[in-house]
Amino acid sequence: MTDFKYKVVRSSRRRFSSSISITPERGVVVSVPPWVSLSAIEKMVQEKTDWIIKTLEKLDSYKRKPAKRYVDGETHLYFGEEYPLSVVSAVGIATPRLSFLYNKFEVKIPAHHTPLTQRKELKEAMIRWYLDNGKRIITQKVGHFTKLLGVTYNRIVLKKVSSIWGSCSRKNNLNFNRKLIMAPHEIVDYVVIHEVCHLVHHHHRKTFWDLVRSLDPKYKDHVRWLKKNHYLLTI
Numbered sequence: 001m002t003d004f005k006y007k008v009v010r011s012s013r014r015r016f017s018s019s020i021s022i023t024p025e026r027g028v029v030v031s032v033p034p035w036v037s038l039s040a041i042e043k044m045v046q047e048k049t050d051w052i053i054k055t056l057e058k059l060d061s062y063k064r065k066p067a068k069r070y071v072d073g074e075t076h077l078y079f080g081e082e083y084p085l086s087v088v089s090a091v092g093i094a095t096p097r098l099s100f101l102y103n104k105f106e107v108k109i110p111a112h113h114t115p116l117t118q119r120k121e122l123k124e125a126m127i128r129w130y131l132d133n134g135k136r137i138i139t140q141k142v143g144h145f146t147k148l149l150g151v152t153y154n155r156i157v158l159k160k161v162s163s164i165w166g167s168c169s170r171k172n173n174l175n176f177n178r179k180l181i182m183a184p185h186e187i188v189d190y191v192v193i194h195e196v197c198h199l200v201h202h203h204h205r206k207t208f209w210d211l212v213r214s215l216d217p218k219y220k221d222h223v224r225w226l227k228k229n230h231y232l233l234t235i
């Protein structure tokens, strides 16, 4: 039994070997010489099932969410929930005003600005709001877990990085990927716990992971979630 689809391509007579390729554009393609039977193809696919599934999962995690357009009616993630964005053109203001009320982002943008400027201002206002609020909430979480472990930290920085979720420097500065503001709370908690545990152990040996587990027994699920869903988190 396979739970993926595949295409069979019968190549020219000159080709004597069979192969399986997996690409985002074409999916799973089995290339075989014309004389190979269907049952032989099935057997070949079955033998490679583990590898095919693993590769498909990897491709999946590279999927990209469509880029944000910063327009009225779009939804934006905030700690794991999607909230609608409402954009209002307002007279008498010089800079955008953003509020998050009743589970909705509402941005007032200066009516006299060009659409291009308005879009740019809107994006900047959203990012500023995300960073202010995200930092406030991540700081609360860090405060909670450092108190539990009886450790102190120097400062917290939210960074624009692509693949690292967090890091802890020798000077006990805690850095977090700003995209975390979009992840569900339990995922953010895991990353915070991970970095706070580095204030105790500056390594990834067993004692470190035991400490992580003591604060987040489901940490392995959370690591997996990040690997699978990181592409959903875009500002």
Ligand SMILES: [Zn+2]
Pocket (backbone or CB within 6 Å): 194, 198, 204
């Ligand atoms: Zn680490």
